[in-house]
Amino acid sequence: MDIRYNFLNTLDHFPCELIRTLWTLQSLDTSLDQNEDEDNQDQIAVQMENQVDFLEDLVQSRIKTLTLQRNELLQMQEIRRRYDATRSKDSSKNAPLTIRLNLRNSNSNRVDKASRASVKNNTGKPNITRREEPQEETYCVCHNVSYGSMIACDNDSCSIEWFHYGCVGIVRPLEGEWYCSEKCRREAKKNELGSKKGLKR
Known part of the structure; x- marks a missing residue:
């Protein structure tokens, strides 16, 4: 029991109506304290739910960012692979x-x-017969x-x-x-x- 109401035990010699009124006040005060505790618990629960929602949104946003970065990296690797393949083909086709x-x-x-x-570009057909080139x-x-x-x-x-x-x-x-x-x-x-x-x- 709350220490504020311990004195009620010492009021037995007072009139019954007064004692009954004081006990009623004590009960009402206790009920109010219980209601406040329940309200506080509800507020805490709402705050926790809000925090959970915020953390979930933050995680989803981070996952989307990482997914976009991964897709961009894969696209860059594919572009580089195609460029290297095209470059190697072009270099093999070029005539010296x-x-x-x-x-x-x-x-x-x-x-x-x-x-x-x-x-001098050698684009003509090669000669069938060979002849010695002068030194x-x-x-x-x-x-x-x-x-x-x-x-x-x-x-x-x-x-x-x-x-x-x-x-x-x-x-x-x-x-x-x-x-x-x-x-x-x-x-x-x-x-x-x-x-x-x-x-x-």
């Missing part, structure tokens, strides 16, 4: 190109420096045949004359004069001065 330089002219030992490279002339300090981009020394008396870009450390076409060595540069300047003196005479 042969790049050669037209270095010599039948009328002159010097090659026109404006036309330094030409691309190609070699160039550059590497004594190899002509291939890729090449540059000519501007010294007319240069013993080598033509050089591969890679052998002389050139990566792109140059503008102006170029000499393979300081010796060729001096010879070219000397020849140029000699020609000017001959014109003055």
Whole structure:
């Protein structure tokens, strides 16, 4: 029993009506406390249900997000697989190109420096009868045949004359004069001065 109502046991000498009234008040107060406890339990139950609903919605939302991410990953893997397959097919179908330089002219030992490279595509039918190809002339300090981009020394008396870009450390076409060595540069300047003196005479 609540300590607030312990004093009722000491009121036996009071009139019966008063004691009955006090007991009635005690009963009503106890009923109210029980009703409050039930209301609190109902509120707690409602709150718990709301929390459960919120957690279920959160879990479902997370599952949907993970499912979308998984589908996107599978699509990216499929696109990558198709791309690799297409790339491998295209690379096997491409015919190789042969790049050669037209270095010599039948009328002159010097090659026109404006036309330094030409691309040759072998699209014709192969000849049935074979004939021996003449041995190609070699160039550059590497004594190899002509291939890729090449540059000519501007010294007319240069013993080598033509050089591969890679052998002389050139990566792109140059503008102006170029000499393979300081010796060729001096010879070219000397020849140029000699020609000017001959014109003055």
